[in-house]
Amino acid sequence: MRLRAEVLEGAVRFPVRATPRAGRTEIAGLHAGALRVRLAAPPVDGKANAALVRCLARALGVPRSAVSVVRGGSSRDKTVEVAGSPDRILASLLPLAEGG
Numbered sequence: 001m002r003l004r005a006e007v008l009e010g011a012v013r014f015p016v017r018a019t020p021r022a023g024r025t026e027i028a029g030l031h032a033g034a035l036r037v038r039l040a041a042p043p044v045d046g047k048a049n050a051a052l053v054r055c056l057a058r059a060l061g062v063p064r065s066a067v068s069v070v071r072g073g074s075s076r077d078k079t080v081e082v083a084g085s086p087d088r089i090l091a092s093l094l095p096l097a098e099g100g
Contacts, residue, residue, distance in 0.1 A: 003097040004033040005090060012089040013070065013081045016056075020048040020076075025055050027096045034077065035097055049073060056080060060092045 005014040015034035022038035029036055041051035049069050057064040062084050072078035082089050 001030050001033060003030060003035060003094065005093065007086045007090070008081070010086070011081050011083045012086050012093065013079060014093070016052065016078045016080050018048060018052055018076050018078055025051055027055065027059055030097050035080075035093075043074075046073075049078075052078070052080070056082065059096055060089060062089070 003014055005012055017031040017034040017036045019028075019036070019038045020041060020043040022040055024038065025040045026038050027035065028038050037052055037055060039048050039051045039055070041047040052069065053064055053067045057067045060067075060082060062082060066083040068081050068083075070079050070081045082093075
């Protein structure tokens with residue numbers, strides 16, 4: 001299974017399967033072509049989305065302002081867009097999707 005990432009001009013967009021109220025925040029590989037992210041935060045008042053943005057920004061080495069949830073803000077299945085060099089983002093993202 002591979003991550004379904006879409007390369008845009010100056011950004012990469014990909015699906016995320018979020019699991020709020022997990023024991024800890026971590027990237028946990030793939031789920032049906034989406035990046036699986038476990039979040040310790042509850043899905044209340046945008047806390048889980050904020051935790052998701054922080055987690056992905058840290059893991060990809062980009063500022064939080066470069067990461068945005070563009071679809072599925074109140075759903076477990078989200079679409080995330082990361083602004084920046086697509087080659088650099090994909091190089092950081094693909095090992096995470098493989099669980100490494």
